[in-house]
Amino acid sequence: xxxxxxxxxxxxxxxxxxxxxxxxxxxxxxxxxxxxxxxxxxxxxxxxxxxxxxxxxxxxxxxxxxxxxxxxxxxxxxxxxxxxxxxxxxxxxxxxxxxxxxxxxxxxxx
Amino acid sequence: xxxxxxxxxxxxxxxxxxxxxxxxxxxxxxxxxxxxxxxxxxxxxxxxxxxxxxxxxxxxxxxxxxxxxxxxxxxxxxxxxxxxxxxxxxxxxxxxxxxxxxxxxxxxxxxx
Numbered sequence: 001x002x003x004x005x006x007x008x009x010x011x012x013x014x015x016x017x018x019x020x021x022x023x024x025x026x027x028x029x030x031x032x033x034x035x036x037x038x039x040x041x042x043x044x045x046x047x048x049x050x051x052x053x054x055x056x057x058x059x060x061x062x063x064x065x066x067x068x069x070x071x072x073x074x075x076x077x078x079x080x081x082x083x084x085x086x087x088x089x090x091x092x093x094x095x096x097x098x099x100x101x102x103x104x105x106x107x108x109x110x
Numbered sequence: 111x112x113x114x115x116x117x118x119x120x121x122x123x124x125x126x127x128x129x130x131x132x133x134x135x136x137x138x139x140x141x142x143x144x145x146x147x148x149x150x151x152x153x154x155x156x157x158x159x160x161x162x163x164x165x166x167x168x169x170x171x172x173x174x175x176x177x178x179x180x181x182x183x184x185x186x187x188x189x190x191x192x193x194x195x196x197x198x199x200x201x202x203x204x205x206x207x208x209x210x211x212x213x214x215x216x217x218x219x220x221x222x
Contacts, residue, residue, distance in 0.1 A: 088153075
């Protein structure tokens with residue numbers, strides 16, 4: 001069965017500190033992994049996807065197939081990073097149904 | 111472009127009442143989706159439409175029906191609302207072939 005697990009419901013760090021939001025997945029096949037973000041009073045939007053291998057707003061995420069993980073990292077957190085973060089996966093082939101994790105609420109303290 | 115729009119933004123229903131949530135996109139996307147968001151459970155797929163004229167069940171379809179009216183519009187209907195359907199509902203669309211899904215602003219539904 002497809003499953004995405006985000007073990008931390010809440011994560012609080014100080015401005016300037018490193019941030020790591022954990023994501024583990026189970027999937028029998030080749031998934032595509034995403035991080036979506038929902039800022040306060042805004043709609044859910046894509047932050048990054050593993051096949052792009054790019055850094056968005058200073059965030060990066062590396063797909064580790066051996067550990068079935070796709071952790072989101074940023075070396076220096078900023079206050080504007082406070083938001084709800086969702087890890088999600090979909091099949092590379094066929095219908096593009098997203099399976100979401102439970103979400104992690106990240107709070108950056110000044 | 112408005113992107114993905116949803117109406118209404120808020121709704122309160124009594125148990126047993128029916129209603130339809132509307133979703134439209136102006137990006138000429140082929141695929142459209144309905145999710146529900148509940149605390150501690152993330153977003154779960156209710157129904158989706160891979161292309162105009164097709165619909166399929168997602169993870170939690172019970173109690174819902176959908177209609178892909180045309181390429182732009184994808185509606186979600188609750189025939190007999192139950193308190194367990196209290197949630198925030200999101201519509202999303204995607205260009206065929208995968209990639210980013212674009213989300214609407216959501217509809218907050220309360221069933222009393």
